[in-house]
Amino acid sequence: MFDNFINYLQSKITLTREDIAMVESVCRLKKLRRRQYLLQEGDVWHYNAFVSKGLVRTYRVDDKGVEHIFQFSPENWWAGDRHSYLYGDPAKFNIEALEDSEIILIAKGDFENLLEAIPGYNTFQRNLLERSFVVLQHRIHMGNSYTAEEKYNEFIKAYPNIINRIPQHMIASFVGVSPETLSRIRNNATKK
Amino acid sequence: MFDNFINYLQSKITLTREDIAMVESVCRLKKLRRRQYLLQEGDVWHYNAFVSKGLVRTYRVDDKGVEHIFQFSPENWWAGDRHSYLYGDPAKFNIEALEDSEIILIAKGDFENLLEAIPGYNTFQRNLLERSFVVLQHRIHMGNSYTAEEKYNEFIKAYPNIINRIPQHMIASFVGVSPETLSRIRNNATKK
DNA sequence: AAAAACTATTGATCTATATCAACAAAATTC
DNA sequence: GAATTTTGTTGATATAGATCAATAGTTTTT
Secondary structure, eight states: OOOOHHHHOOOOOOOOOOHHHHHHHOOOEEEOTTTTEOOOTTTTOOEEEEESSEEEEEEOOOOTTEEEEEEEEEEEEEEEEEHHHHHOOOOOOEEEESEEEEEEEEEHHHHHHHHHHSHHHHHHHHHHHHHHHHHHHHHHHHHHHHHHHHHHHHHHHHOTTTTSSSSSSHHHHHHHHHHHHHHHHHHHHHHO | OHHHHHHHHHHOOOOOOOHHHHHHHHOOEEEEEOOOOOOOSSOOOOOOEEEEEEEEEEEOOOOHHHHHHEEEEEETTTTTTTTHHOOOOOOOEEESSSSEOOOOOEEEHHHOOOOOOOOHHHHHHHHHHHHHHHHHHHHHHHHHHHHHHOOOOOOOHHHHTTTOOOOHHHHHHTTTHHHHHHHHHHHHHHHH
């Protein structure tokens, strides 16, 4: 039931039988149909969510009602609203399944116990955050200095394996470009 | 000599006398004159740098030769190139002192030892990264949905204490707006 | 204290990209 | 399988903000 997640963990850190039992004891499986929400704006988020199957998007709606996708999470990635998780505030993000999905939920307190109890997990988690930091940093830099076309090219370079599972206008939203502009970019690119 | 840093640490985690001795044994003080570089593009960064006095900026130069400031680090903040640190690649960032500064350097290996050796430090460091993540996330969202004026207002709200130590065109660079536009924004704001 | 470098302002012009709008193909739902 | 929704394209137009350029005050350097 939680095999995907256990395999993921074992590829990152060493687990004893007891560790595995402990992890499994705090996991909860949540199945989502396409278009179903894992989190809606306004609710408080206190889970760590591992996508074991499917694909999920995390997005936010701005003052003008426009959606801005922050992240796509396919299998073996995480999803969540880190701000709400950290500060207990109502979420500004929505998380919605783009495909029928299976999500493993671990409650905040349980997850923190795992980090302390399993040797190396705290360090691995810190490392994961460091790498995320670098990715976000680069996205900020792209936002300030790349053209729309460059941003799109960077996206397909960074996520080649999921592009055909995501509608084009959502890629536009992720990279911060209007859907029309992205359509024109792709059109020009094929002409060359 | 490292008092500022020890005080900072003690405000976050509990330190024994031995812990303090261990920390001090791996600290190195580096004094910077205004305009002096702590890191230059192309060099590899393998420190954790705590600003104990002064102010430092971390910036990157894009393909067109334009500077983009990623971060200002005043007293009691950190500075560094996390990408270079993590992957050992030549830095894309420059770190330059905006004022005469004192920086405490801890080499990568030493720092990792501290995280393991001092109870709670690993967890505190993870928490620090989580909060940074949230900040960067918000900057990405602003980049995609705020006007130039809103971005500037957000900056003065977030960093009210350092605005008068930073030239206006550098604030413009940080928020991702041209210096002329920022000048006009401020002008309009005062008219109201 | 003169020269040089840095900083901020203001005006004129340009441009990348957004917005508005209409249409059609594809996918999904009933 | 008809109706509805989603998705992508293309054209016309608008606009926020960039760029270019000139000026001047301020700070730093020599």
